[in-house]
Amino acid sequence: MNKKWKMTLPTLALLTAVACGGEEATETENGEVDENGEETNEETNEGTSDDVETGEADTEVQATGDEDVVLDFWIHQTGEDETNFYIERIDAFNDAHEDIHVDTEIIIDDGASAYSDSINAALVAGELPDVMAIDGPYTASFADADVIQSIDEYISDEDREDFVDSIIQQGTYDGSLYTLGAMEGSVSLFYNKDIFEEEGIDVPTSVDEAWDWDEFKDVAEQLTTDERYGLNKFWNYGIGEYMTFSGAPFVWSNGGALIAEDGSTADGYLNGPEAVEAFEYIQSLFDAGVVSNSPGEMQFEEGNAAMALGGPWIAISAEDADLNWGMMPYPVKDEPVSPSGSMAYGMTTNSEHPEEAYELMAWMTNAESTEGLAEVTGMPPARESAFENMERFEELPWSVMKEQVTETARARPATPAYPVLTDAFAEIYNAASLDQDLQQVADQQVERVERELQRFAD
Amino acid sequence: MSQKKRVFSKTKEAREAATGYIFLAPALILLSIFLLYPMGVMFYYSFTDFYILTPDDRSFIGLDNFRGIIDDAQFRQAFWNTVYFTVIVVPVQMAVALGLALLVNKKLKGRTFFRTAYFSPVVMSLVVVSILWTFMYNPSEGLINELLSIVGIPEQPFLTSPDQAMNSIIAMSVWQGAGFQMMIFLAGLQNIPDHLYEAADIDGASTWQKFLHVTIPGLRNISLFIFITITIAAFKLLVQPMIMTQGGPLGSTKSLVYHIYEVGFNYRDVGYASAMAVVFTVIVLIVAIIQRKLASEERG
Numbered sequence: 161m162n163k164k165w166k167m168t169l170p171t172l173a174l175l176t177a178v179a180c181g182g183e184e185a186t187e188t189e190n191g192e193v194d195e196n197g198e199e200t201n202e203e204t205n206e207g208t209s210d211d212v213e214t215g216e217a218d219t220e221v222q223a224t225g226d227e228d229v230v231l232d233f234w235i236h237q238t239g240e241d242e243t244n245f246y247i248e249r250i251d252a253f254n255d256a257h258e259d260i261h262v263d264t265e266i267i268i269d270d271g272a273s274a275y276s277d278s279i280n281a282a283l284v285a286g287e288l289p290d291v292m293a294i295d296g297p298y299t300a301s302f303a304d305a306d307v308i309q310s311i312d313e314y315i316s317d318e319d320r321e322d323f324v325d326s327i328i329q330q331g332t333y334d335g336s337l338y339t340l341g342a343m344e345g346s347v348s349l350f351y352n353k354d355i356f357e358e359e360g361i362d363v364p365t366s367v368d369e370a371w372d373w374d375e376f377k378d379v380a381e382q383l384t385t386d387e388r389y390g391l392n393k394f395w396n397y398g399i400g401e402y403m404t405f406s407g408a409p410f411v412w413s414n415g416g417a418l419i420a421e422d423g424s425t426a427d428g429y430l431n432g433p434e435a436v437e438a439f440e441y442i443q444s445l446f447d448a449g450v451v452s453n454s455p456g457e458m459q460f461e462e463g464n465a466a467m468a469l470g471g472p473w474i475a476i477s478a479e480d481a482d483l484n485w486g487m488m489p490y491p492v493k494d495e496p497v498s499p500s501g502s503m504a505y506g507m508t509t510n511s512e513h514p515e516e517a518y519e520l521m522a523w524m525t526n527a528e529s530t531e532g533l534a535e536v537t538g539m540p541p542a543r544e545s546a547f548e549n550m551e552r553f554e555e556l557p558w559s560v561m562k563e564q565v566t567e568t569a570r571a572r573p574a575t576p577a578y579p580v581l582t583d584a585f586a587e588i589y590n591a592a593s594l595d596q597d598l599q600q601v602a603d604q605q606v607e608r609v610e611r612e613l614q615r616f617a618d
Numbered sequence: 619m620s621q622k623k624r625v626f627s628k629t630k631e632a633r634e635a636a637t638g639y640i641f642l643a644p645a646l647i648l649l650s651i652f653l654l655y656p657m658g659v660m661f662y663y664s665f666t667d668f669y670i671l672t673p674d675d676r677s678f679i680g681l682d683n684f685r686g687i688i689d690d691a692q693f694r695q696a697f698w699n700t701v702y703f704t705v706i707v708v709p710v711q712m713a714v715a716l717g718l719a720l721l722v723n724k725k726l727k728g729r730t731f732f733r734t735a736y737f738s739p740v741v742m743s744l745v746v747v748s749i750l751w752t753f754m755y756n757p758s759e760g761l762i763n764e765l766l767s768i769v770g771i772p773e774q775p776f777l778t779s780p781d782q783a784m785n786s787i788i789a790m791s792v793w794q795g796a797g798f799q800m801m802i803f804l805a806g807l808q809n810i811p812d813h814l815y816e817a818a819d820i821d822g823a824s825t826w827q828k829f830l831h832v833t834i835p836g837l838r839n840i841s842l843f844i845f846i847t848i849t850i851a852a853f854k855l856l857v858q859p860m861i862m863t864q865g866g867p868l869g870s871t872k873s874l875v876y877h878i879y880e881v882g883f884n885y886r887d888v889g890y891a892s893a894m895a896v897v898f899t900v901i902v903l904i905v906a907i908i909q910r911k912l913a914s915e916e917r918g
Contacts, residue, residue, distance in 0.1 A: 273883055280883065284673045301886075305671030395778075399864040453778045456759045579885050590866055594780065601868070608692060612885065615669070 229260045229516045232289035234278075236269035236503065245536045246524075253523045260516050265289070283307065290511035291520050296330040296341055296501040297404075297572040297582070300423075303333040304576035304616065308506035310336040314518040322527075326500035326569035327542045333574045341504035342525045342533045344540040344565050347406045348498070349376075349488040350460065350468040350478065355383060356486070363488050365556055367496050367563045370489035373441055380450035383466035390450035392465035393442075395593060396457065403586040404572060406469065406499050410438040412570055413493040418585060419609070423575040424617075426609040430584065431602035438493070439602065442592040453593035472538050472561065487557030489564060500569035502539065540565045580612040657899075663892035670886035683893030693894060695869050696877035703788060703873065704852040711792045711848055712841070715799035720833075722800070723807045733804070737797040744794065748861035751790045752777065755862075777863050780870040787858045787871055795851070799844045806840035807833070842913045849909065853902050874898050 233250065237243050243266060250264050269275040276295075282288045294302060302308045315337060320328065324344060331339035349371075351363060361379060364370050371379070380390030394402065408418060416434030419426045429435065445451045452459070460468035461481035468474055469490070478485040490498040505524055507517040523529065527545055534541035534550065540561050547553050553562040575581060584605035591601040664683055668676045687693050722733045739747060754761045755776035763773050776786040810833065818828045855873040859865050865872035865880075878898065882891030 277883060280670045280886065283670055286673075301671060305669070307671055399866040452758065454757045454775070456756065583880075583884070587866065587868070591868055593778065594867055596868070604691065611686075611690075615887075 229513050231260060231262045231291060231511075231513060231516055231520055233262050233264045233520060234267055234289045234292040235264060236275045236293050237266045238269060239537070241536050242533070245532060249524060249529050249532070253520060256523075257516075257519070260519065262520060286510070288508045288510055290513060290517040291505055291507045291524075293503050294339065294506050295401075296327075296339065296504045297574075297578050299331055299339045299504065299506065300333040300574040301576040301578055302506060303336070303338045306509050308338050309509045309511075309514065310338055311340070311507065311518055311521065312336050314515070315340075315522075319522065322543045322545050323525075324542055324544060324565055324569065326565065326571045327504070330501050330571035330574075331504055339504035339506040340521055340525045341502050341542050342530045343502045343537065344500060344542045344569065345405065345471060345502040346499055346540055346561050346564050346569060347409075347469060347471055348490055348561055348564060350470055350474050351486050351488060352460070352463060352466050353484040353486050355463070355466045359383065363486060365488075366560065367489045367498075367568050370492045370496055373491055373493050376491040377441075377445060377448065377450070380445065380467065381448055384448075384450045388463065389452050389455070389459070389465040390467060391445065392455050392460045392468040392470070393445075393451050394455065394468070394470055395451075395453045395590075396455050399586045399590045401582055401586070403589045404582040405501060406471070407442070407589045408572060408585065409490055409497040409499055409570065410442060410493070411435045412497040413491075413495050414438045414441075415494055417573070418581060419573050419575055419577075423573070423577075423613075425613065426581065426584070426606050430581070430588070430609065431599065431606045436599050436602055439588055439592050439598045441493075442589065443596075443598060446593045472540065475557070476538050485557075487560045489560050490568070496568045497570050498564040498568040500565070500571050502542075575613075576616045577609060577612040581609050584609050660892045660895050663889055664896045665893075666889045668887075668889040668892070670883075670888055676889075679889070683890045684897070686890060687894060687897060692869065692872070692877060693874075696872045696874045699784060699870065699872055700853060700855060700874045702784060703791075703855050704849060706785075706788050707791055707795075707852045708845065708848050710788070711796050711799065712844060714792055714796040715844070716803050716837075718796060718800040719803035719807055723804055733801075736800055739794045740797040742794075744857045745861055747790070747794050748858050752862045755786055755790075778867060780868045783863050783867060783871045787855075787862060790862075791852075791855075791858055795848070799848065802840060802844055803837065806837045810836035842909075846906065846909050846913075849905060850902060853898075853905070 235243070235246050247264070247266075250262050254260070254262055267275055267278045276298075279288070279292065279294070288307070294308075299308075303310075320337070323340065327341055327344060328337065330341070331337050356363060359382065361382070382390070384390040394406070397403075404418075411418065411434065414434045414437055416432055416438060417429045418435070419429050446453065452465075455465065456462070458477070458481065459465045460470070460474065461478050461483055463483070475485065475487070489496070505521045507514060507521060511517045525542065527543060527549075530541045530543045530546045531549060533539070534546060540553075541547060541550070544566060547562050547566060552558050572578070573581065588598060588602050588605050591598060665678055665680060666676050667679045667682075718736050722729050722736065726732075753759075755763075757763055757773045757775055757778070760776075762776070766772075766774065775782060777783050814832045814836070815828060818832050823831065854875055856875040856879065859871040859873055859876055860879075863871045865876055874894070875898070878891050878894045881887050881894065
């Protein structure tokens with residue numbers, strides 16, 4: 161949904177021509193690369209288009225007789241540059257491995273369910289590829305159903321050490337590691353430097369100095385005028401995954417959780433006092449009128465909001481809009497926590513070549529892929545070594561994001577009931593913008609999570 | 619002789635029947651593949667615990683899914699949302715369509731332009747229309763609130779308020795769909811013979827009386843057709859809330875079909891979604907039967 165909101169009118173005109181199926185293609189042509197690889201686009205909402213195969217990637221087939229292993233590999237299509245980068249890396253893999261050939265299929269990801277529809281269809285037909293990209297927080301549901309297999313026996317200790325904790329956490333279910341991603345996601349507090357200078361407000365420059373909730377709200381109130389909001393929380397992205405991705409740290413920082421540690425129940429967690437207090441804090445921001453529940457597309461970039469709690473792609477759009485912007489850490493209550501997660505790779509249980517499949521996974525998430533992807537997309541890398549090698553993260557503003565990813569990032573809960581849990585969270589989170597009794601809303605939403613959890617109880 | 623003739627006519631009949639079936643075949647085959655077979659599968663799945671991620675350990679669980687529907691708050695909410703949408707959209711859209719048809723039936727200059735203009739939303743993709751209206755409904759930057767502010771009405775949270783969201787979707791849906799029924803009404807209007815109006819004129823009937831006693835009865839059959847098709851289409855509400863509100867806020871725009879879709883594809887619970895789809899089919903069937911009953915009574 162996020163993407164749909166981001167579309168400009170010319171895009172819409174094109175859309176009219178291509179009807180529903182072509183949304184992603186249009187988006188790609190738009191070159192909005194950096195929003196695309198991110199969490200917000202995946203599974204955030206229910207889409208309208210069917211899965212469309214964009215055809216095979218041009219992977220320089222070298223039909224020598226030596227290639228005895230053929231791997232099927234599914235990746236999701238996002239921004240043009242990002243997809244091209246994947247194809248480049250796959251080509252390089254094929255060149256480097258004479259005995260393995262990778263057949264890549266690039267599957268439309270319309271920011272809604274097109275990609276997962278393809279996976280669902282292949283699952284039922286028993287035609288899953290050897291390796292596929294999946295949305296990080298969905299690791300648990302695939303692992304629980306034995307769709308993907310553990311990579312514990314394949315991954316080297318060095319690699320395990322080098323991935324940031326949140327990526328390992330995201331890929332782990334029931335004590336075993338299943339997925340690896342090359343890209344991380346994060347949300348930080350962007351601010352309009354001109355406005356801050358005018359008002360003479362000092363900003364924290366590292367996660368240790370992060371504002372607490374009260375300071376955050378005070379500044380937001382101070383910066384709210386008749387003409388502008390103090391804060392943009394991107395409510396225009398809709399009720400979906402972005403809310404869980406970007407909002408869950410409010411609950412965690414307050415000592416709460418979305419679900420019990422053992423995943424058995426959400427009752428007393430998602431509707432527990434810590435969680436509800438966090439939701440009520442968000443509500444207080446709306447009550448104070450510092451944030452809008454229907455911000456315009458470019459509210460922050462156009463100076464109509466002084467701060468924006470958003471993903472790395474905001475840096476790019478702010479840059480494009482010639483905004484004098486800076487970055488602060490995610491606000492904190494007790495424990496410093498920040499959002500995490502992105503697309504990851506998993507190898508399926510029906511792969512006949514697990515060793516080669518892992519080799520491909522490892523290649524797509526190795527240092528070179530990780531750094532290159534971070535370069536192309538503007539997203540943070542998933543490896544500590546990549547952070548060390550990239551100068552951009554050495555100093556402000558990006559050092560803030562590096563600190564967040566390496567120190568405070570926390571993955572969303574690993575539960576097979578995640579699809580329902582994330583919808584429930586988003587529904588309560590969104591209710592914070594309405595005049596609602598949040599405890600009551602949370603109780604109602606917990607009911608449906610409990611229903612879903614019964615399926616996995618045995 | 620007569621014997622022979624009978625034989626001859628029998629084979630002719632048989633041959634004609636065969637020809638008929640051959641002509642029917644493409645439609646029947648397509649209907650079977652894309653309608654009857656999926657319906658059968660849906661019916662079967664509704665008695666299983668089919669979960670997409672584990673297609674192989676699917677087992678028969680009897681009526682459990684249907685029992686689950688009874689205390690499913692989400693289903694209930696979606697049901698009443700759908701009923702509300704239908705009950706409002708059907709009369710409003712019919713009235714608007716009839717009004718537009720009457721307008722463009724007048725011998726005015728540029729009526730072809732207006733006919734095209736009123737019809738144009740129908741040919742646009744519902745997805746595109748939904749996105750456009752989302753922009754128009756935006757409280758701070760949207761066209762509609764901009765217009766309202768000129769006459770001094772404060773910003774309306776069209777899509778973000780649980781009280782207004784469904785009504786906003788209804789308004790947009792009427793705008794999008796009415797053009798189609800307008801065309802059908804227009805055809806109906808042009809089929810009403812002029813002499814009936816002339817006779818009414820001679821009897822000294824007013825414009826309103828002519829509308830009530832000539833136009834309305836003349837449109838009866840067409841109205842029934844439109845009534846039934848709008849009702850069924852309204853029950854199938856899906857795209858607008860999916861694009862514009864994601865079923866929110868607080869589930870106030872979640873329709874039945876949307877709920878079924880979400881459970882089946884996002885939550886991967888095909889068994890339960892199928893059970894809800896069966897219930898949905900039965901509901902639509904009952905409504906259609908009632909409408910047909912009413913229709914035939916009216917005719918008789």
